[in-house]
Amino acid sequence: MLHRIAIGGLLAAFVCLSKVGLAESKFPGSKGDTQSARIASPKTPQKRLFTGRVVMLREAFKRRNISAFDEYKDLVALETDDGELIPIVPDWRGRAFFQDKRLRNRKVELIGFRRPGIPFLQVITVFTFDKQGVRQFTDYWCDICSIPMYEIKPCDCCQDEIRLRFQPQELPADLRTPKETGQADRKQSTQKETPHTEKNAPQN
Numbered sequence: 514m515l516h517r518i519a520i521g522g523l524l525a526a527f528v529c530l531s532k533v534g535l536a537e538s539k540f541p542g543s544k545g546d547t548q549s550a551r552i553a554s555p556k557t558p559q560k561r562l563f564t565g566r567v568v569m570l571r572e573a574f575k576r577r578n579i580s581a582f583d584e585y586k587d588l589v590a591l592e593t594d595d596g597e598l599i600p601i602v603p604d605w606r607g608r609a610f611f612q613d614k615r616l617r618n619r620k621v622e623l624i625g626f627r628r629p630g631i632p633f634l635q636v637i638t639v640f641t642f643d644k645q646g647v648r649q650f651t652d653y654w655c656d657i658c659s660i661p662m663y664e665i666k667p668c669d670c671c672q673d674e675i676r677l678r679f680q681p682q683e684l685p686a687d688l689r690t691p692k693e694t695g696q697a698d699r700k701q702s703t704q705k706e707t708p709h710t711e712k713n714a715p716q717n
């Protein structure tokens with residue numbers, strides 16, 4: 514029985530991928546390119562790690578005695594640990610923060626970038642933390658089709674409900690926080706400093 518379900522899942526995923534491919538080619542301008550291809554574009558600024566919590570912009574304004582009318586009522590921003598407000602672009606990855614209050618008002622680490630002269634943050638990867646403080650790669654998942662998604666919507670394939678998914682995961686080695694990098698450095702204290710921290714990465 515389990516075997517049959519597994520095969521069914523694989524078939525569903527295969528059909529889904531075909532459908533997604535067809536759907537993408539229907540959109541003018543998409544030219545069938547993938548999200549990863551766009552991320553890898555040489556025009557994309559270098560990725561950075563942004564930490565803090567995502568909040569409704571007007572709530573953050575209110576705490577700073579700034580009043581704004583309803584035009585700003587749906588906007589969200591990352592409030593960094595230093596108190597800086599960085600509005601988030603509601604693109605394929607940032608949109609979830611507008612849709613899903615479970616992602617707001619909690620500690621997050623966001624991998625993303627800002628373009629020169631543009632204050633907005635474009636998010637690429639979302640990490641949240643569980644009650645024990647364990648870092649969780651966070652996205653959405655369809656249990657039937659076994660495909661990830663990045664916003665709340667019916668599954669791309671079976672149209673069923675998807676769920677918010679948390680997976681324990683370390684930060685990429687080149688984006689670790691100074692504290693974590695420091696811990697790794699101490700383990701490698703006899704080695705010369707190198708520009709890359711990958712080899713010094715803690716394996717916990």
Ligand SMILES: [Zn+2]
Nearest residue numbers: 655658668671
């Ligand atoms: Zn599905």
